[in-house]
Amino acid sequence: MRILALALGTPLRGDDGAGLALARGLDALVAGLEVIEAQELLPEHADAVAGADGVLFLDASVAGAPGEVQAARLLPRTARAAVIHALTPEEVLGLARALHGRAPPAAMVTVAGRDFAFGEGLSPEVEAALPLARERAREMVLGFTP
């Protein structure tokens, strides 16, 4: 099974790098994992998504208590916004379905951040939450199998 992880964020804005950090080491838990790091979701990502058997979107969240981990399945959605620099994960899945006739099972795993100011390094709460977030990501991948 080919699992694609789209790790989103930038390490230069503190906890915004949580998605990237989450992806690191995830290959030990998820067999066949391929990771693409990106600062934003673009139409080009629909190509990669359509070719995968399952997709994980890994990101930081501005909602919730710092370190809070959320995981949820995603469904493809037709994009309403015309702004191609601000596609949501659901819209990328929708674009994959429109362009290639299929959108693989997908899930989003997020870690809530505390500090998104300029600077490198994660807050202690976010750092501490990464093992749990990776475990949730692994569970979501298990759910991809029918």
Next chain:
Amino acid sequence: MAQRIVIDPVTRIEGHAKITIHLDDAGEVQDARFHVTEFRGFEKFCEGRSFREMPVITARICGICPISHLLASAKATDALLAVEIPETARKLRKLVNLAQLVQSHALSFFHLSSPDLFLGYDAAPARRNLLAMAEEKPELARDGIRLRKWGQEVIEALAGRRIHPQWAVPGGVASPLSAEGRDRILAGLPEALAIAQRTLRAWKRALADHQEEARTFGNFPSLFMAMVAEDGTLEYTDGKLRFVDETGEILRDQIDPAQYDHWIGETTEPDSYLKSPYFRPRGYPGGMYRVGPLARLNVAKRCGTPLADVELAEFRQLGRGAVLSSFHYHYARLVEILHAVEKIRDLLEDADILGEDVEAVAMRNRLRGVGCCEAPRGTLFHDYEVVRGGILKRVNLLIATGQNNLAMNRAVAQVASHFVSGKTIQEGMLNRVEAGIRAFDPCLSCSTHASGRMPLRVELVAADGALLDVAERG
């Protein structure tokens, strides 16, 4: 009416445009103006920096065409060093410039303009975007995404990353091309070529449905300027400048880009931060000229690659002398994509391309350096003056979009005259005005990150100055 210019600090670095349409007493369009209200200030805040930093700093001007600024800047710094860069570096710079042209033109045609061109100007605004294209014309949308991705992969294979690379440096490039990188590019080339060819075929079939736009979207005589090789062949990186008139006759040829300010005057209008350059011998505003894909195809004698030359001959049938309608920027872009893919193949097959001597090292030897290249939107100039220690004391950037400013104003007036009448803004008119501007693919449209929704404000002003109607998007 003292508050006509809108300056929004949030959008200062994003890109904002405003259009004012002036009506006469009878309610008919008298004039229209296109205002760019963004102010970047790069020329000013680069003063005091070392010239060696300029390629890295100025690549940040644009996220779509950082390569153009990187190259124009690197060439200006070569001139300050007074060096001949190694032959391999020269070819690698050409290669990356062509790759950028492919990805930028693909963005313009497929991502930004194809909804207007294939779904119609009167389509619901929510449907005028790439995502609706994916549903209604998935093959075309898929081709656009693939072509752009390939162009970016070429840039990545050469420069290490797609956006804001730091690879072109004073004296050459920072690293050679690996055999693996070359092979990766070549692997994707046949598909890119096929996409370029079938899109051209599709667009030529669709042209019959766009006759009204071709007649009214900036269709007027003007001069055209672009870079050409010594023999008049299309050249994007290392050529000299040529001006032709509306009949296609050459007015001036083989102008050294370093002498640009002798031939090009720059003036400003109080209602726009975009400069209004003009061809000096004709004065202002009579010296209006256009740059970019349409200009390049009007100026060059040939493309210099077999498939594109066949297409160029067919393209030329659209005009007697030069092709005058700005609507045909779209068509010109597709011919250029085809040429660029062919040329990339030629360069990659060159024995020198994997050479490892890619950087000449020198101290500063001159106090002024001008760098020039063809950016996707037209000819780009970087002009630096330094003090003896190499610190910049004056920077002038002449950007493609600015050189089309007079023509864009004229185009807006023409589109408005044709589609606006009476005292309210008609549904669909805003989109046509937008599309008229978008044919030029102005830099502000890419810097605003908007597809189908260029932040735009249209004002309808009566003869007595009264504001009759406003339509706004953004």
